Amino acid sequence: MLRLIAAIIARDLRLALRRPADLVAVLFFFVIVASLFPLGVGPETALLRQLAPGVLWVGALLATLLSLPRLFADDFRDGTLEQLALSPHPLGLMVLGKVIAHWLCAGLPLALLAPVLGLQFDLSADALWVLTFSILLGTPALSGIGAIGAGLTLGLRGGGVLLSLLVLPLYIPVLIFGAGAVEATVSGLGAGAHLSLLAALTVGGVVFAPWAAALALKIALE
Amino acid sequence: MNWFKFSAPSTFYPLAGRLIPWFAALAALFGGVGLWIGLVVAPTDFQQGEAYRIIFIHVGAAWMSMFIYLVMAFWGGMGLAFKTRLSGMMTEALAPTGTMFAFLSLWTGALWGRPTWGAWWIWDARLTSSLILLFLYIGFIALTRAIDDPRRADRAGAVLLLVGVVNVPIIYFSVQWWNTLHQPASLSVGKGSSMAAIMLWGMLLCTVAMWMYSIALTLARVRTIILVRERHTDWVRALLAALPAQNSR
Numbered sequence: 407m408l409r410l411i412a413a414i415i416a417r418d419l420r421l422a423l424r425r426p427a428d429l430v431a432v433l434f435f436f437v438i439v440a441s442l443f444p445l446g447v448g449p450e451t452a453l454l455r456q457l458a459p460g461v462l463w464v465g466a467l468l469a470t471l472l473s474l475p476r477l478f479a480d481d482f483r484d485g486t487l488e489q490l491a492l493s494p495h496p497l498g499l500m501v502l503g504k505v506i507a508h509w510l511c512a513g514l515p516l517a518l519l520a521p522v523l524g525l526q527f528d529l530s531a532d533a534l535w536v537l538t539f540s541i542l543l544g545t546p547a548l549s550g551i552g553a554i555g556a557g558l559t560l561g562l563r564g565g566g567v568l569l570s571l572l573v574l575p576l577y578i579p580v581l582i583f584g585a586g587a588v589e590a591t592v593s594g595l596g597a598g599a600h601l602s603l604l605a606a607l608t609v610g611g612v613v614f615a616p617w618a619a620a621l622a623l624k625i626a627l628e
Numbered sequence: 629m630n631w632f633k634f635s636a637p638s639t640f641y642p643l644a645g646r647l648i649p650w651f652a653a654l655a656a657l658f659g660g661v662g663l664w665i666g667l668v669v670a671p672t673d674f675q676q677g678e679a680y681r682i683i684f685i686h687v688g689a690a691w692m693s694m695f696i697y698l699v700m701a702f703w704g705g706m707g708l709a710f711k712t713r714l715s716g717m718m719t720e721a722l723a724p725t726g727t728m729f730a731f732l733s734l735w736t737g738a739l740w741g742r743p744t745w746g747a748w749w750i751w752d753a754r755l756t757s758s759l760i761l762l763f764l765y766i767g768f769i770a771l772t773r774a775i776d777d778p779r780r781a782d783r784a785g786a787v788l789l790l791v792g793v794v795n796v797p798i799i800y801f802s803v804q805w806w807n808t809l810h811q812p813a814s815l816s817v818g819k820g821s822s823m824a825a826i827m828l829w830g831m832l833l834c835t836v837a838m839w840m841y842s843i844a845l846t847l848a849r850v851r852t853i854i855l856v857r858e859r860h861t862d863w864v865r866a867l868l869a870a871l872p873a874q875n876s877r
C-alpha cells in the first residue's frame with residue numbers, strides 16, 4: 407500500500423520536474439498577486455501589516471487553484487488515468503499519492519516562499535514563522551479538496567472557471583483559520599486554537615477527500 | 629404500500645400531478661394564516677419595533693435553505709447507491725428552490741440587519757456560512773448544467789452535494805460555536821421557545837407554508853424534467869400524443 411503511494415508520488419514528481427516551467431509559473435503568480443496589493447492600497451506599513459495575513463493566504467489559495475486543473479488532465483488525456491482506474495488497487499490510494507505529489511509541487515514551495523513575501527509586508531519574525539507554518543499545515547487540505555473539484559470537472563468545457571466555482575467555497579474554512587492564525591499572532595493572542603483547527607481540516611481533507619475524488623474520477627471516466 | 633413502485637418516472641409522473649394541487653392549497657392556506665398572524669395579530673416587539681416582522685419570512689427561508697440542501701444530499705446519496713433515475717431528477721428540481729431560499733434568507737437578513745445592527749452585512753459566522761451555502765447551490769447548478777450527459781451530471785452533482793453537506797451543521801451550530809453578532813436560536817428542541825407564543829405560531833405556520841410551497845414547486849418542476857429526459861420513451865410519446873391541439877404546433 408505504501409509502495410503504491412510512493413510509486414505514484416515518485417512518478418508525478420518526475421513528470422513535474424521535467425516541466426519545471428509549470429511549477430515556477432505557479433510560484434510567480436503568487437509573487438505577483440502578493441506584490442499587487444501594496445501597489446493597489448498604498449505603501450503605509452501599518453495598513454500592509456494588517457492586510458498581510460489575508461493577502462498572502464488568498465494568494466497561496468489562488469496559486470493552488472491555478473495548478474489544480476493539471477492534477478488529472480494530462481493523465482486523462484493520454485489514458486493513464488483509465489489504466490490506473492482499471493488496476494486492482496484502490497483508486498482512492500492512488501489519488502492520495504497524486505494529492506501528496508501535488509502538495510509537494512505546489513503547497514510546499516508556496517509555504518517556503520511565503521515568509522519572503524511576508525517581509526514585503528513588514529511582518530514580525532513571529533508572524534512570519536506562523537505564516538509559513540500555517541500555509542504548510544493548510545495547503546494539504548487545499549490539495550485534497552481541490553482534487554475533488556478537479557475530478558468532477560475533468561474533461562468539461564470551461565472546466566477552469568467551473569473548478570474555481572466549486573472549490574473556492576469549500577476553501578473558505580481553510581482560509582479563515584489559516585489567515586486567522588497569523589492575525590492572532592500579529593495581535594498577540596497566540597495562534598494555537600487556529601492552528602489546531604487548521605490541522606483538523608487538513609487531516610479530514612487528506613483522509614476523506616481522495617476517496618470522494620476517486621468517485622468523481624470514476625464518474626468522469628465512464 | 630410498495631414505495632419502489634413510485635421510483636420509476638412513469639409511475640411518479642401521474643402521482644406528482646395528483647399531489648401538486650394539495651400541496652399548493654396547503655401552502656396558500658398556511659401562508660395566508662401565518663402572514664395574517666405575523667403582520668396583523670402579532671404585537672410589535674418592544675426592542676426591535678416593527679422590523680422584527682421579517683422573521684416570519686427570514687427564519688423559514690433560512691431553515692428551508694438548509695433543509696432543501698439536506699434533502700438534495702439525501703437524493704444524491706440514493707442516486708449513487710441505487711442508481712435510480714428519479715433521484716437525479718429530484719436534485720435537479722430542488723436546486724433552484726433551494727437557491728432561491730438561500731438568497732432570500734440572506735436578503736431578508738440584510739433588510740433586518742440595517743435597522744437593527746446598523747449594517748447590511750457583517751462578516752459573522754452564520755452569515756458567512758449561509759453565504760457559502762448559496763455558493764454551494766450555485767456551484768451545483770453550474771456543474772450539472774455544464775455536463776451534457778444527464779447521468780454523469782446527476783452523479784457528479786451528487787458527489788458535490790455529499791461533500792458540501794458538511795456545511796449544513798456548521799451553519800446551524802455557528803451561533804453556538806462562535807459567539808458573534810447573529811443572535812442564538814430562539815427555538816430549540818430541549819429548551820422550548822424563548823419567543824411569545826403568537827409570534828412563534830406565525831413563524832411556524834409561515835415555515836410550513838414555505839415547505840409545502842417547495843414541495844408543490846419541486847413536483848411541478850420534476851414533472852417537466854421527467855418529460856424532457858424521458859422524451860424518447862413510449863409512455864411520454866403516448867402522453868404527449870393524447871394532449872389536445874397545443875402540441876400540434
